[in-house]
Amino acid sequence: MISIDSALKEYPNKLLFNNLSLKLNEGMRVGLVGRNGSGKSTLLKIILGLESLDSGTIDIAKTASIGYLPQEIIPGTKNSIIEETLAAFPKIKALEQQIQSVNIKLKTDSQNNNLLNHLSILHNEFEQIDGWNIEKKAKVILGGLGFSEDQFIKPFDSFSGGWRMRCYLAGILLKEPNFLFLDEPTNHLDLNAIIWMETFLSKWNGGLLMISHDRNFLDKSVNNILELDRFRGNLYSGNYSNYILKCEEKKIHIEKAYNNQQKLIKDTEKFIERFRAKDSKAKQVQSRIKQLNKLKIIDPVNTNKRLSINISEPERGPLKVVELNNVTKSFGQNIVYSNLNLIIERGQKIGLVGENGAGKSTLLKMLANVEDPSTGIISFGANINVHYFGQHQVESLNMNETIFNTISSISSDWSQTKIRSYLGSFFFEKDMVENKVKVLSGGEKSRLALAKLLVKPANLILLDEPTNHLDIDSRNIIEIAFKNYLGTLVCISHDRHFLNEVTNHTIEVQDCSIKAFLGNYDYYLEKKSQAQINDNHFFSNKKLKTNKETYQQIKHLKNRKVKIKNRVNSIETELEKISNKLLNDNISSNYEKLQSLQIKQNNLELEYIELIEELEKIELDNGI
Ligand SMILES: Nc1ncnc2c1ncn2[C@@H]1O[C@H](COP(=O)(O)OP(=O)(O)OP(=O)(O)O)[C@@H](O)[C@H]1O
Numbered sequence: 001m002i003s004i005d006s007a008l009k010e011y012p013n014k015l016l017f018n019n020l021s022l023k024l025n026e027g028m029r030v031g032l033v034g035r036n037g038s039g040k041s042t043l044l045k046i047i048l049g050l051e052s053l054d055s056g057t058i059d060i061a062k063t064a065s066i067g068y069l070p071q072e073i074i075p076g077t078k079n080s081i082i083e084e085t086l087a088a089f090p091k092i093k094a095l096e097q098q099i100q101s102v103n104i105k106l107k108t109d110s111q112n113n114n115l116l117n118h119l120s121i122l123h124n125e126f127e128q129i130d131g132w133n134i135e136k137k138a139k140v141i142l143g144g145l146g147f148s149e150d151q152f153i154k155p156f157d158s159f160s161g162g163w164r165m166r167c168y169l170a171g172i173l174l175k176e177p178n179f180l181f182l183d184e185p186t187n188h189l190d191l192n193a194i195i196w197m198e199t200f201l202s203k204w205n206g207g208l209l210m211i212s213h214d215r216n217f218l219d220k221s222v223n224n225i226l227e228l229d230r231f232r233g234n235l236y237s238g239n240y241s242n243y244i245l246k247c248e249e250k251k252i253h254i255e256k257a258y259n260n261q262q263k264l265i266k267d268t269e270k271f272i273e274r275f276r277a278k279d280s281k282a283k284q285v286q287s288r289i290k291q292l293n294k295l296k297i298i299d300p301v302n303t304n305k306r307l308s309i310n311i312s313e314p315e316r317g318p319l320k321v322v323e324l325n326n327v328t329k330s331f332g333q334n335i336v337y338s339n340l341n342l343i344i345e346r347g348q349k350i351g352l353v354g355e356n357g358a359g360k361s362t363l364l365k366m367l368a369n370v371e372d373p374s375t376g377i378i379s380f381g382a383n384i385n386v387h388y389f390g391q392h393q394v395e396s397l398n399m400n401e402t403i404f405n406t407i408s409s410i411s412s413d414w415s416q417t418k419i420r421s422y423l424g425s426f427f428f429e430k431d432m433v434e435n436k437v438k439v440l441s442g443g444e445k446s447r448l449a450l451a452k453l454l455v456k457p458a459n460l461i462l463l464d465e466p467t468n469h470l471d472i473d474s475r476n477i478i479e480i481a482f483k484n485y486l487g488t489l490v491c492i493s494h495d496r497h498f499l500n501e502v503t504n505h506t507i508e509v510q511d512c513s514i515k516a517f518l519g520n521y522d523y524y525l526e527k528k529s530q531a532q533i534n535d536n537h538f539f540s541n542k543k544l545k546t547n548k549e550t551y552q553q554i555k556h557l558k559n560r561k562v563k564i565k566n567r568v569n570s571i572e573t574e575l576e577k578i579s580n581k582l583l584n585d586n587i588s589s590n591y592e593k594l595q596s597l598q599i600k601q602n603n604l605e606l607e608y609i610e611l612i613e614e615l616e617k618i619e620l621d622n623g624i
């Protein structure tokens with residue numbers, strides 16, 4: 001269906017791929033992986049005809065139609081959700097306008113044959129693209145994606161990233177493509193929405209080419225992995241875990257071959273060196289030189305450079321960094337916090353956790369002074385500097401600036417060398433620093449936004465999803481940096497690994513209030529489950545357990561596991577039924593039913609997550 005042969009693509013200062021060949025058949029589900037800046041998004045754009053190849057060929061079957069969700073969704077417009085969805089069909093709008101203008105002319109010239117002919121042609125065209133039904137179809141799809149009827153007419157830019165993405169997706173699905181190209185669709189989704197997306201994709205029958213750095217998500221959604229690595233594309237069948245296994249095997253194999261070859265090269269060079277001057281060996285020396293020249297050199301396995309970021313340390317500030325006193329916060333009728341009291345002290349590294357919509361980002365914004373509390377007082381210790389990395393931090397970058405100038409313009413006392421070495425620790429090396437920000441990949445922009453933020457020291461750093469877009473290597477580096485940072489930090493992250501490595505406190509946001517835990521995310525989970533166990537009087541006996549008791553507990557847990565699995569299966573069936581109903585044409589006219597189905601769907605999805613988490617915990621804690 002789509003085939004690429006010997007493709008070469010390079011930008012000034014950057015070779016993306018060389019000799020890349022690839023075949024994507026109908027219905028194939030492929031995860032596209034690779035480091036930030038390896039060319040994943042560019043490859044999608046090339047197939048879509050939005051970018052060109054420097055050499056090589058690309059063949060796309062005439063029957064192929066591709067729906068494309070870009071990595072960075074254009075910032076919102078004031079258009080309504082339904083208008084934004086229909087914008088996927090600009091032709092409809094254009095035809096509607098033409099029909100309207102011909103009709104206006106006909107009002108004063110009703111017998112004009114030319115106009116009447118023109119109108120009939122326009123009507124035909126409109127019918128051919130199903131113009132009369134398109135709005136109805138759009139509403140059904142939007143409903144299926146979780147929008148309620150009253151939201152159809154709300155402005156697009158009043159929705160969060162995850163909902164904007166769903167709206168964009170509705171426009172794509174409206175076109176009924178047979179291949180979906182998705183570029184990091186989970187970046188702006190919360191856990192619920194990720195589960196929703198997984199369910200959606202599991203039912204998607206067409207082809208799929210999807211970029212993601214999310215291992216679990218890939219495992220559930222694709223059965224092939226296309227890896228961009230060292231200027232090549234390698235296709236592996238199987239899911240992401242399987243790909244990692246194969247990679248490890250391949251790495252060991254390449255390492256061996258590389259070491260053998262290096263030894264051969266050294267031995268040969270030694271021989272040449274030793275006998276170069278000897279006439280009697282001239283022939284052998286010549287043949288060895290030829291042998292060396294002919295050798296197809298094996299590249300070493302990617303050895304991750306040991307880079308590290310040093311976050312500028314602040315002057316040691318006061319013990320009390322910030323205090324919230326009787327803070328309340330509400331948006332209209334929606335009360336997010338009532339009577340919030342909290343003291344954050346020097347050196348605390350706090351992870352904010354809780355359901356989506358519970359108010360984590362709002363708390364961070366109040367601490368950052370971006371959002372005012374409705375009532376109450378937030379007071380900072382003397383000379384406390386605050387840095388805030390928001391979810392849309394990339395927007396703080398000037399797209400027409402170079403990478404180098406982005407940093408030099410705010411680090412007046414830094415030498416060129418210091419700036420270059422600082423940028424190098426964020427993986428921006430050599431000539432690349434002269435590139436304009438606008439050409440950077442999603443992950444590179446995120447990394448640069450972080451680099452910009454960390455130039456000046458701060459006592460309190462506030463991070464809202466800092467690892468979005470970042471590949472595994474970049475995550476590891478910033479994880480170490482924040483772990484070593486001596487100041488105070490509050491962060492929101494879906495990345496459990498990040499939370500566990502970086503934080504030493506956890507604050508749970510729930511029911512308009514907060515609860516503090518004196519440890520990282522794992523500690524918090526442990527305390528939560530203990531509390532749950534105590535609540536259930538599950539293990540109420542505190543004395544050492546006898547074998548019999550242990551046996552009883554295990555039996556109980558095993559029974560619980562069976563129950564959970566049964567419930568999970570029945571939820572899956574119920575969710576499937578609901579989503580079939582939601583896609584049913586008749587439902588669009590019955591909004592009450594539509595809404596009640598959506599509420600049911602939401603509740604089931606929430607229960608589903610809770611059960612899966614409980615199941616994982618039982619398995620992890622008890623090894624059963
Ligand atoms: N017009 C351009 N000029 C110079 N370099 C460019 C241009 N466009 C893209 N690049 C570079 O090409 C590389 C590949 O970009 P691309 O967006 O395809 O990466 P990606 O693999 O999708 O990365 P990410 O995981 O961060 O999204 C990046 O290093 C980017 O800076």
Ligand SMILES: [Mg+2]
Binds near residue numbers: 041211
């Ligand atoms: Mg990309």
